[in-house]
Amino acid sequence: MSHPRHPLDIEAFDRPARSQALLDAVQSRVVIADGAMGTMLQQHDLSIDTDFQGLEGCNEILNVTRPDVISGIHDAYFATGIDAVETNTFGANWSNLSDYGIDDRIHELAQRGARIARDSAEAAEAVDGRVRWVLGSMGPGTKLPSLGHTTYDHLKQTFALQAEGLIDGGADAFLVETSQDLLQTKAAVNGCRQAIVARGIRLPIFVEVTVETTGTMLMGSEIGAALTALEPLGVDAIGLNCATGPAEMSEHLRHLSKHSTVPIACMPNAGLPVLGANGAHYPLTPVELATAHEQFVREFGLGLVGGCCGTTPEHLAAVVERLEPYRAEVAEGVSSRSLALPRSTTGVDEVSGSLSERSESKRGEVADGVSSRSRSTTRVVEVDAGVASLYQHVSFDQDASYLAIGERTNANGSKAFREAMLEERWDDCVEIARNQIRVGAHLLDVCVDYVGRDGVADIREVVSRFASQSTLPLVIDSTEPPVIQAGLELIGGRPVVNSVNYEDGDGPDSRFGRIMPLVKEHGTAVVALTIDEQGQARTTEGKVEIASRLIDSLVGEWGMRVEDIIVDCLTFPIATGQEETRRDGIETIEAIRRITQKYPGIHTTLGVSNVSFGLNPAARIVLNSVFLHEATEAGLSSGIIDAAKIVPLASLPEEQRKVALDLVWDRREYDADGAVTYDPLSTMLDLFAGVDTAALRDQRAAELAALPVGERLQRRIIDGEGKGLEADLDLARGEGMTALGIINDHLLEGMKVVGERFGAGEMQLPFVLQSAEVMKNAVALLEPHMEKSESSGKGTMVIATVRGDVHDIGKNLVDIILTNNGYRVINLGIKQPIADIIAAAEEHDADVIGMSG
Numbered sequence: 001m002s003h004p005r006h007p008l009d010i011e012a013f014d015r016p017a018r019s020q021a022l023l024d025a026v027q028s029r030v031v032i033a034d035g036a037m038g039t040m041l042q043q044h045d046l047s048i049d050t051d052f053q054g055l056e057g058c059n060e061i062l063n064v065t066r067p068d069v070i071s072g073i074h075d076a077y078f079a080t081g082i083d084a085v086e087t088n089t090f091g092a093n094w095s096n097l098s099d100y101g102i103d104d105r106i107h108e109l110a111q112r113g114a115r116i117a118r119d120s121a122e123a124a125e126a127v128d129g130r131v132r133w134v135l136g137s138m139g140p141g142t143k144l145p146s147l148g149h150t151t152y153d154h155l156k157q158t159f160a161l162q163a164e165g166l167i168d169g170g171a172d173a174f175l176v177e178t179s180q181d182l183l184q185t186k187a188a189v190n191g192c193r194q195a196i197v198a199r200g201i202r203l204p205i206f207v208e209v210t211v212e213t214t215g216t217m218l219m220g221s222e223i224g225a226a227l228t229a230l231e232p233l234g235v236d237a238i239g240l241n242c243a244t245g246p247a248e249m250s251e252h253l254r255h256l257s258k259h260s261t262v263p264i265a266c267m268p269n270a271g272l273p274v275l276g277a278n279g280a281h282y283p284l285t286p287v288e289l290a291t292a293h294e295q296f297v298r299e300f301g302l303g304l305v306g307g308c309c310g311t312t313p314e315h316l317a318a319v320v321e322r323l324e325p326y327r328a329e330v331a332e333g334v335s336s337r338s339l340a341l342p343r344s345t346t347g348v349d350e351v352s353g354s355l356s357e358r359s360e361s362k363r364g365e366v367a368d369g370v371s372s373r374s375r376s377t378t379r380v381v382e383v384d385a386g387v388a389s390l391y392q393h394v395s396f397d398q399d400a401s402y403l404a405i406g407e408r409t410n411a412n413g414s415k416a417f418r419e420a421m422l423e424e425r426w427d428d429c430v431e432i433a434r435n436q437i438r439v440g441a442h443l444l445d446v447c448v449d450y451v452g453r454d455g456v457a458d459i460r461e462v463v464s465r466f467a468s469q470s471t472l473p474l475v476i477d478s479t480e481p482p483v484i485q486a487g488l489e490l491i492g493g494r495p496v497v498n499s500v501n502y503e504d505g506d507g508p509d510s511r512f513g514r515i516m517p518l519v520k521e522h523g524t525a526v527v528a529l530t531i532d533e534q535g536q537a538r539t540t541e542g543k544v545e546i547a548s549r550l551i552d553s554l555v556g557e558w559g560m561r562v563e564d565i566i567v568d569c570l571t572f573p574i575a576t577g578q579e580e581t582r583r584d585g586i587e588t589i590e591a592i593r594r595i596t597q598k599y600p601g602i603h604t605t606l607g608v609s610n611v612s613f614g615l616n617p618a619a620r621i622v623l624n625s626v627f628l629h630e631a632t633e634a635g636l637s638s639g640i641i642d643a644a645k646i647v648p649l650a651s652l653p654e655e656q657r658k659v660a661l662d663l664v665w666d667r668r669e670y671d672a673d674g675a676v677t678y679d680p681l682s683t684m685l686d687l688f689a690g691v692d693t694a695a696l697r698d699q700r701a702a703e704l705a706a707l708p709v710g711e712r713l714q715r716r717i718i719d720g721e722g723k724g725l726e727a728d729l730d731l732a733r734g735e736g737m738t739a740l741g742i743i744n745d746h747l748l749e750g751m752k753v754v755g756e757r758f759g760a761g762e763m764q765l766p767f768v769l770q771s772a773e774v775m776k777n778a779v780a781l782l783e784p785h786m787e788k789s790e791s792s793g794k795g796t797m798v799i800a801t802v803r804g805d806v807h808d809i810g811k812n813l814v815d816i817i818l819t820n821n822g823y824r825v826i827n828l829g830i831k832q833p834i835a836d837i838i839a840a841a842e843e844h845d846a847d848v849i850g851m852s853g
Helices: 016-029 059-064 068-077 094-099 103-128 154-171 182-199 223-233 246-259 284-301 314-328 355-363 414-424 427-436 455-469 481-488 511-522 541-558 584-598 608-612 617-633 654-664 678-689 691-707 708-720 725-734 739-759 767-784 811-821 834-843
Strands: 084-086 134-138 171-179 207-209 238-243 266-267 275-277 279-281 337-338 379-382 386-388 393-395 405-406 445-448 474-477 496-500 523-531 566-569 603-605 638-641 674-678 796-801 822-827 848-850
Touching: 016 171, 059 068, 059 103, 068 084, 068 314, 084 103, 084 481, 094 103, 094 154, 094 386, 094 638, 103 134, 103 154, 134 154, 154 223, 182 207, 182 223, 182 511, 207 266, 223 238, 223 246, 223 386, 246 266, 246 284, 246 796, 246 834, 266 284, 266 314, 266 379, 275 379, 279 427, 284 314, 386 481, 386 678, 386 725, 405 427, 405 603, 414 427, 427 455, 427 848, 455 474, 455 481, 455 739, 474 481, 481 511, 496 511, 496 566, 523 541, 541 566, 541 584, 584 603, 584 617, 584 654, 603 638, 608 617, 617 654, 654 678, 691 708, 708 725, 708 739, 708 767, 725 739, 725 767, 796 811, 796 834, 811 822, 811 848
Parallel strands: 084 134, 134 171, 171 207, 207 238, 238 266, 337 379, 405 445, 405 638, 445 474, 474 496, 496 523, 523 566, 566 603, 796 822, 796 848
Antiparallel strands: 275 279, 386 393
């Protein structure tokens, strides 16, 4: 045991030998757990008055009144040959027991449940000497914090009571199961961590979320969001249970298999319930469950399997028989399953510490060997570093683009947001956030710090709304630890904390020392500013030195992955005219280049608009756009920006682009005597003298109006300019162009240019989306005017955008063109799982399946 660095530092404690053996087994072979407890209890004639003590439905009270019944069920499952049972403590939590008025018995009922299971496990071990394990079941309860039913902290404290009871009763691991709300799940996991620290006994923490037939958790969370939010908490396995049968779980398990660096668990129901003459029943047979688990083990490399509602000892006996070849004990470093992490996503040089080495020591990845009947040989994991809202995962690495962090929800940078906050017009704050989403932001930077305001109260008002009403992950931007804490306790997904630095050192009482425990508790990513005790670094060397100190501490001392660190090299205004500011842009860009080279996998960001402070709005748009492009070329991976005020480089007039580039790179020219003959700052000031953003818009509109209508339509697509679109389309048709001709000859030509610029890095994703939106509107306006083919029955095509993607413009264009040419098109929409696409193809007897993604 080492000294804990923070209140939930479970890394400081050792695991008991039995718990370590369980974790080793889950990491290297398949462990088989039991089936349903409730299903088995229904087979007993239990008295509500005597056995349940009048607490109908409170199965946990049976741990006190009928331990013989509970142990009998455990014994029946162990008799099938399984490895582990779950304790009868699913509802031994505050929200469940408070409904019965016995929430003062949380610890007692949890301890009794674990003790009963422990005794049953030891009895089974005594028969054949094979180790049996006890999984401490922790259900979700009935109160969801994301809906405001209770608070994160209250749930954490009461889950800690349950977890302490499970430890005291002899559980070998925690199983946080049937999770419906990610914020509730985080509270349960951190309750387990708190109990581990309190007892000094480190048990593995397994988590199983419940994905409904809708394809998401109850609160709307996709499986990618769940993995992103929960894995950084240090859980030892993640998986699925309840709600559906194995067939509906397949696609979600596939995602976990591809992206999870920890073992995967699966405990499905015995199918979806079917209503019959005698009520509902679960139709899946023991053989069918065994077949599904064998497929999952072979295809997805599961480490823990079992059953949930409707499954019985008969089901588990079939699973044990079928999976026996996959349960071989690990010997000589050879495993029935091995996990390989791609080098490109885990390699960190010796300066920052090896993530691969840390992953192996923490996660227990095994050697390359596999058994004769292996689980699809090696599970290769693609680590997709990123963050998540309550609903969806967002990758830090955007294809051919930077990660856009919306800056307009910052009280210090947006007058509109600040005034809405000060006047407590919270719905207006939400609308500002939605506008950032519409213009292409990937994350939202949320800052409520303002002199004279109660930051904790304000962050609660704002984040409680953003967390549920925005699909984008949040960046909690504050210098005050209590404000950061209040914000984090409302977020079910995985946010970013902005920021940590060494302004007042790195001791336990410094801001760094107070913020990092919050980062670790909530598993957030973090923005690290290049500020130390001497202030903000201005030179490349100073920025790299501070960044290195931060990264080495965050990785080596705080156990963060290098991919989850976002370094802000800070930029200063370069248009002040002061000599000492002339090179600030150069120093920042070069620092980004050197840091990204030194630390592969690191991410970077900038408050881009700082560079242009002091210029008029029209000039700021140009300089911000050019500086962002240059920084991105050097390795910048994200920018805190207002995407609506960034322009693609290719769309800027050559004169404006050149002078902005010259200003960024300080390309002043001198005569032989050293006198300045060309100063890009002076030239820029002259160029934009008296020019405002409205004048720029008018100039662009005039240039557009001067083009022939066909070229004008193409230009509208390239520039993402929708104003006047309908009039131009009517004019084009009035000149004799057909609707399909307009699409093929002009609109698609515009999209071709957009694609070429995007591929060349000359146009970033937010602008591509603007162009795509104009294209979508144009096609919708033209569709009623398309001539439909007289022929019919040419064929049937099912088309869909696959799960994980929401882009549908190209797909819808295919739909329109094919439909108007005599084909039957079944358009399923966006975010469609593979199973639904196949089912639709079979239902409609499709000739072709088309997928976009």
